[in-house]
Each structure stands twice: as C-alpha cells, then as structure tokens.
Amino acid sequence: MTHARWAILGAGAISGDFAHALPDSDLGRLYAVGARDVSRAEEFAAAHGAPVVGTYDEILDRDDIDAVYVGTVHTTHTDLVQQALAAGKAVLCEKPLGVDPAETDAAIAAARAAGLPLVEAFKYRFGPFADRLRELVGGGALGDLVEIESSLGFAAGSRTGRLFDPATAGGAILDVGCYPLSLVVGVAAWAGHDLDGLEVQAVAGTIGGTGVDESAAASVDLGGASANIRTAIVHDLPRLTRVVGREASLEIPNVWGSRTDSTAAATLIRTDGTREEIEVPTVQPMAAEADATIRALREGRTEAPEIPWAETRTIARLLAEWRGGIA
Template sequence: MTHARWGILGAGDISGFFARALPQSELGRLHAVGARDTGRASGFAAEHGAEIAGTYDDVLSRDDIDAVYIGTVHTTHVELVLAALEAGKAVLCEKPLGIDPIETDAALFAADEAGLPLIEAFKYRFGPFPELLRDLVSGGGLGEITDIETTIGFTAPTREGRLFDPATAGGAILDAGCYPVSLAVGVAGWAGHDPGSVRVVSATGAIGETGVDESAAAVLDLDGIRARVRTSIVADLPRAARIVGTGGTLEVPNVWGSRSESTASAILRRPDGSVEQIETATVSPMAAEADATILALRDGRTEAPEMPWDETRATARLLADWRRALG
C-alpha cells in the first residue's frame, strides 16, 4: 500500500501531537513541514522525521504532498485552507474551521469548487466510541432525545498568549466551547433533527481584562432538543456529556478523550432503573481523523461522515451567536 504524503502547516504544540499520531495511521505518513519561520519548520521536521521543511508556500507548491494538516492560530485557518485547496491538497483543519460563519462558508465553498476533502478536526468524532454513539442515537437506542448537557474547561497557566489575545480570536468559546456545541449539533443531527434549525436561547459569560471571553455558558435550541453547554479557560470543568432520551440517559465521563487516546466508556441508565456499562476499544483520534481525510480523497468525496459540512456550518453559527450574545 502506498501511503499518502502529509504536510503539516504550523510548528506549534498541536501540530506536534498530530506528527506523533501519524505513524499510527494506516494511510498516511509525514513528509513535509511548513511554518512562517523556516528555522522552526526545520527543527520540527528534524524532530518528527519529515523530509522537507520550508515556508507554507514552499510546502503547498510541491507535487509530492497529498494532504495538509493546519495547526495554526484560529485567524489564519481559512487563509491557509484556501491556499491549500488552490494547490490541490486535501485539508484537515484544526477547529474552529473559521472564526465566523462567513469564513466557514468561504472555506467550504472553495472545497466544493475544488472537489477536494475539507474536514474540521474535531478529533473526538473519530474512533470506535463516537461510531457507537452515532449508531445508538440514530438507531433510537435512547428513544427520542430531549436534552443534552456537556462541558469542557481548563485553567490556563498564564493570562498571556493566543488564548487571551483578541487579535488571534482567543477566548473560551472558540478554543474550547466549540467542542460541546459541535457535540450537541452532532447528537441532534444523528437523532434526525435539522442541523440548520439551531439557535442560542440564552447566554452568560465573563469577559476578561484582555477583552476575550474567559468563561461562558449557553442554552441552545437544536430543532426542539435543548442543550446546555459550558466552557472556560480560567477554571477546570468536567470533560463530560449527558444525553437524555425517552428511552435512556447516556453519561460519558470523558467524552472528549485526549489527544492521544479516544474515548473508551459510558454509562447507560434506563428508565426501569437498569444500568449498562459501555466499553469500546480506543485509537489515536488524530491518526483516525487523518485516515478519514485520506479515505475521502481516495473515494473522491469532499466530506467525512464523522464531521459533515452541515454540522460544521451549524456549529459556526452557534459559536458566533454565543460570542455576540456576550457583547
């Protein structure tokens, strides 16, 4: 089997996790690294065994790159997505794809025009557990879904850097809150609800001294399903989800998994009082999302079923409305 050749754009922390995950993928291997600072790209390439290093343009201009992973700051995502698609590359872009719906739509339109895969890299969507979750919800295993509760939050070690910088679209909602919003959108879609019929019912939050949202909560209406989401970059919150249906409640203590291991377990509580412990195998979620990108490329698809475009669009709309509600 010939492995697809990956280029990584961005030599930061998240790109390092992707580079370490690629050897566990079945379909791709790291070939090149691009960064604004070529010295940093060279150091990253040497550390992770990439043959090529240079600027973003250097990597995108090469004929021996099949796909690129974009791991840069939020505000550069769409610029690099458009350049990569124009260069004929499949794209796996870190979340959020765009910082607002206009950017997101522009990126998806460009991928559609190019006929190339563009996948928003919500890694928790890839692997055995999310596949089980999709089947459980879509198959009616929880009955009619009525409520979703999900949270994510951490205490940043310092109030400096991209997380606290408005110029790089910092803040809790775009950096972490996108996870619970995208999960709620996904569950609603798997349950047969319209991903286009979503709105923010109410929102609260705290804006810090640097001007970004440091913590926030929202109530969402997802075509009749009520979702409550919370996020923070200044306080630790559970990495959990609770999905309530007329036929049972699913509790997932670690719904997001980690950068190196996918989610493994959940608890299913039935209305009759019975309890079922659900266990699945785990994988490297970043390797799994890389393989989903290459599968789409080989199949001639622009989307991956794990993170379809209508859910990317709905998530972008809700994030923008949530941020707008906080002023």
C-alpha cells in the first residue's frame, strides 16, 4: 500500500515530536514541511528527512500532499485548518482545534463542506489502552458512572514563550487542562451521558502577571455524575486518573502516556474488593493518531471515532466556560 504523504505546518517542538513519530506509522510518511520562515522549514526538513519545504501557502498549494499536521500556536489553528481543507488535504490538528467554540465550529464546518477528515490530536485517545478504556466504560464494567478525578500539570520554568503569552492564547487551561477535560467528556460519552447536559459548575484559578491562567481547577456536572479536574503550568500535578462507578473503579497511573508511548496499565477495583490488573501493548500514540486520520481519508469518513466532532465541540464549549469563570 502506498504511504500517504504528510506535510507538517510549524517547525516547533511538538511538530518535531510528530516528525519523529511518523516512521512508526503504518500508513504515512513525512513529505513536506511548511513554516512562516522558510529557513526554519529548511532546517526542520534537513533534521527529519523531508524532501519538500516552503511557506504555509506554498505547501498547501501543492497537489502531491495527502494530509496536513497543524503544530502551530493555538491562535493560528483554525485559519490553517480551513486553508488546508480548502486545498483538499485531510487534517490532524493539535489541540485545541480552536481557541473558542466559534473557531471550533468554523473548522468543523469547513471539514464538513470539504468532505475531508478533521481530527483533533488528543494522542491519548489512540491505541490499545484507549480502546480498552472505551470498552470498560461503555460495556458497563464500572456500572453507572459516579465520579471522575483527573489532573495534569507541570512546571514550565521561566514565565516566557507562548505558554505565558495572551496573544497566542497561552495559559494552563487551553494547553494542558484540555487533556483532563477531554477525558471527562470522553468517559461521559462512552457511559451514555448526554453531552449537551455537561456543564462546568465551579472553577478556581490563578491569573499570573503575564495575564494568562497559570493554574486552574473545575468541577463538571455530567448529569448524574461529577468530575473534578486540575491543571497548571507552574507546578507539577499528579498524572493519576480515577474513574469511579457503582460497581467498580478504574485507577490509571498515567492515562496520558507520553509523546513516544501510549498508556500500558491500569487497575480495576471492584466493590467486592477484587482487583484486576489491566495491561495492554503500547504504541507510538502520535503515529496512531496519524494513521487514524489516513484511515478516515481512505474510507471516505470525515471523523475519527476516537475523537468525534460532537466531543470536540463539547470540549471547546466547556473549555470556554472554564476559562470564562476565572477571567
């Protein structure tokens, strides 16, 4: 089978991680790199073996590219997504797809009009562990959903760069908090809850001197269940996630995995005291999300089941509620 030809837009660190991942992809290979500064694209291409370089426009104008990975700053995602779709490319876009619900809806509308895949790149949603998690929650192994606890945070070091820049939609919630929030949305969906009924009920957070949210917490009403999430870019937080049901709970030491390995293990703890260790093979999660995008393209689908648009739209809405509550 011929490999799909990927173009990467953006020459930053996350794009480098995606380039490192593509050799582990079954369906695609790196073909082109675009950046605002062509010299950066050339340097990136030389480091990762891409034969084609150019500006964003030059790359999107080419007819020999099948799919585009958008790895730029948050505020540029929607415009580049729309341009790529209009140019006939499938798109895998780093989270968040848009900085607000309106941008997110515009990107999805562009994909619907183009009839092409658009996938939000929450890498933990792809691979054997994600499949097993959906199976456990959706198959009723936990019983009715009661509570979710999840957090993700790290110490960025200096308060500089895009994370601390309001002009690029920096801050903990959009950059890191979207992970636990997206997990909550996914678990609620797999458990059969109405996504339209999900609502942020209470928030807390700290706005730093740079003007962005540096740490934040939220409680989310899931309709018959609740979730508590935390995030930060100025201190580390536990990576443990607990999904509690009436029949059993699931403890996941690191549901997020890493940029090179998906999650491998969790513990199912039943109310009768018995425990079951869940162990699955790991994969390169960024390669897995790339392959999900190409499978959708080849099968004529616009969405990937791992992160359907209904969930992407709900995540965007709840992120806006969370951010608005501490602004």
